[in-house]
Amino acid sequence: MSPEYSITPTPRERQLMMLIARGMQNKNIAFELKISENTVRAHIGNIMRKYRLQNRTQIAIIFALHAATPSLRRDLANGGGYPVAVKPAQALAQNPQVEIAPK
Numbered sequence: 001m002s003p004e005y006s007i008t009p010t011p012r013e014r015q016l017m018m019l020i021a022r023g024m025q026n027k028n029i030a031f032e033l034k035i036s037e038n039t040v041r042a043h044i045g046n047i048m049r050k051y052r053l054q055n056r057t058q059i060a061i062i063f064a065l066h067a068a069t070p071s072l073r074r075d076l077a078n079g080g081g082y083p084v085a086v087k088p089a090q091a092l093a094q095n096p097q098v099e100i101a102p103k
Contacts, residue, residue, distance in 0.1 A: 007050060009066065016043050017063035020056050 009017060012033075019029045026044075030037045047053070051062050065073055 009047070009050075012043065013047055013050075014063070014066070016040070017047065017059055017066075020044070021060035021063045 015033060016029060019032060024032070026037050026040045030040045033040070044056070044059070047059055047062075051058070053059055053062065
């Protein structure tokens with residue numbers, strides 16, 4: 001498994017990554033999390049450095065990989081691609097303990 005998958009995001013990083021994956025802008029993320037836009041930018045910068053990313057789309061992809069089932073992550077890490085028989089909703093249904101939204 002590649003090093004990016006072994007890094008665990010903090011709870012706050014997971015929140016930001018989820019909101020970025022939803023397509024939210026920094027000002028909306030700041031409002032949602034009750035923090036300043038500067039703090040949002042700082043968190044995004046930390047996430048990008050931690051995972052060696054270059055843009056928000058890559059953050060969304062990393063979030064999706066962390067939300068995926070362990071078997072799907074393993075398949076993707078091994079270059080197996082996405083299983084044809086399993087749709088994204090089915091993959092999440094198979095692993096219901098994955099938090100896809102904060103409670």
